[in-house]
Amino acid sequence: MTSWIVLGALLLGAALLAARWLWRRQRRAKLLASPLGAEQRAVVERLVPLVTRLPAPLRASLEGKMNLFFDQVTFRGINGLEVTEEMRLSIAAQACLLIVNSPAWYDTLRNVLVYPAAFLTGRGTPDGELVHDSHHATLGESWAHGPVVLSWDDALHGGLDTSDGHNVVIHEFAHQLDGLSGHVNGIPILSKGQRYAGWEQAMLEAYEDHIGRLERGEPTLIDPYGATNHQEFFAEAIVTFFEKPQALRREEPALYVQLQKLLAIDPEQWH
Numbered sequence: 001m002t003s004w005i006v007l008g009a010l011l012l013g014a015a016l017l018a019a020r021w022l023w024r025r026q027r028r029a030k031l032l033a034s035p036l037g038a039e040q041r042a043v044v045e046r047l048v049p050l051v052t053r054l055p056a057p058l059r060a061s062l063e064g065k066m067n068l069f070f071d072q073v074t075f076r077g078i079n080g081l082e083v084t085e086e087m088r089l090s091i092a093a094q095a096c097l098l099i100v101n102s103p104a105w106y107d108t109l110r111n112v113l114v115y116p117a118a119f120l121t122g123r124g125t126p127d128g129e130l131v132h133d134s135h136h137a138t139l140g141e142s143w144a145h146g147p148v149v150l151s152w153d154d155a156l157h158g159g160l161d162t163s164d165g166h167n168v169v170i171h172e173f174a175h176q177l178d179g180l181s182g183h184v185n186g187i188p189i190l191s192k193g194q195r196y197a198g199w200e201q202a203m204l205e206a207y208e209d210h211i212g213r214l215e216r217g218e219p220t221l222i223d224p225y226g227a228t229n230h231q232e233f234f235a236e237a238i239v240t241f242f243e244k245p246q247a248l249r250r251e252e253p254a255l256y257v258q259l260q261k262l263l264a265i266d267p268e269q270w271h
Contacts, residue, residue: 027071028068031067032061032064032065032067032068033064034064035060036066040089041063043085043086043089043090044090044093047086047089047093047160048090048159048160050159050162050242051097053270054100054270055270058100061100061101062093062097062100066089066093068105069095069106070088070092072109072110073092073109073110073112074112075087075091075112076111077114078114078115078149079115079116080116081114087114087155087156090155090156091114091150091169093159094159094169094170094173095148097242098170098174098177098238098263099177099263100265101263102191102262102263102264102265104177104180106176106180108145108146109145109146109148109176110146111146111147112148112150113147113148113149114150114152114155115149115150115152116151116152116153117151117152117153117154118137118138118139118151118153119149120138121136121138121141139151139168140154140155140168140169141172142172142173142175142179144179144184145179146176148172148173148176150168150169150172151168154168155169158170162243163243164243165221165223165239165240165244166223166239167239167242170238170239171235171236171238171239172235174234174235174238174239175235178234185230186203186229186231186233187200187230188262190261193261194258194261198258199258201254202252202254202255202257202258203230203233203234203237205254206222206254207226207227207230210222210227210233211227214227221240221247221252222236222237222248223236223239237255238259238263241256241259241260241263245266245267246268249268256268
């Protein structure tokens with residue numbers, strides 16, 4: 001009798017898990033198919049004008065992914081900031097641009113923390129047995145498995161200016177995309193059919209070219225901060241890919257092709 005009770009309990013538990021999985025799958029599909037409201041769409045177009053260049057199918061995909069993003073992520077204001085609907089829409093639109101046509105998703109992200117402006121951070125830097133504390137103004141941070149931390153002033157400006165090569169939201173969410181592999185190192189999970197040998201060659205050659213230009217005192221297309229390390233170069237290259245696609249394809253064609261394959265989009269063709 002006891003064994004039948006245990007078996008029944010196990011079967012019931014399995015059925016409940018299956019039902020919950022099905023419900024979540026259906027809910028996800030419904031959210032991905034849901035458009036924004038007319039007022040929400042107008043706010044996004046005003047605060048993130050880059051989305052107006054998207055082809056119609058990608059516009060629909062972006063709105064669905066934004067709705068899924070809102071369902072998963074909580075926005076929390078810091079230092080007394082009250083997060084408004086406009087803030088949520090601006091940040092979500094920029095974050096979802098990276099995955100607008102990709103199966104990738106920010107699976108572990110649950111919170112986005114928003115400061116009013118640039119914020120101070122303190123980091124301990126090891127030096128032998130000592131740790132030196134430093135404080136500096138920061139525009140954004142991306143932590144493994146979340147959260148993402150943003151300065152609203154800079155997130156707003158990044159969304160409004162589509163061609164200056166600076167976007168803190170895209171930069172920090174590029175780190176989230178990079179981290180889906182388990183390591184934030186500039187080697188993300190590649191798209192189907194994309195080969196790591198081609199990715200590595202294109203990234204390393206572009207990175208070395210970037211550093212060489214800086215050492216020679218020459219201007220760089222990708223923000224100089226990209227010279228910090230491979231992961232920062234990856235994040236800044238993605239910002240440039242969205243904001244200066246024609247120039248990036250011209251100066252670093254192999255890198256452009258790799259980013260095009262990774263994200264399954266071609267911003268150079270958007271008008």
